[in-house]
Amino acid sequence: xxxxxxxxxxxxxxxxxxxxxxxxxxxxxxxxxxxxxTLAAGELVRKAGRKGxxxxxxxxx
Numbered sequence: 001x002x003x004x005x006x007x008x009x010x011x012x013x014x015x016x017x018x019x020x021x022x023x024x025x026x027x028x029x030x031x032x033x034x035x036x037x038t039l040a041a042g043e044l045v046r047k048a049g050r051k052g053x054x055x056x057x058x059x060x061x
Contacts, residue, residue: 016041 016038019027023035 016034019031019034020038023032027035
């Protein structure tokens with residue numbers, strides 16, 4: 001079951017990347033919408049990753 005979920009996530013990610021490239025080349029409206037959604041989701045994931053990280057404390061005991 002886990003493999004199917006991960007495979008689905010990979011398929012969505014690859015499809016989103018394809019839509020971003022196609023939209024950059026002037027694809028139809030639905031492709032531009034999918035590309036915008038993909039880029040927005042990527043930005044949310046990036047911000048969520050930064051939010052959990054505080055200042056680096058390496059070197060402190």
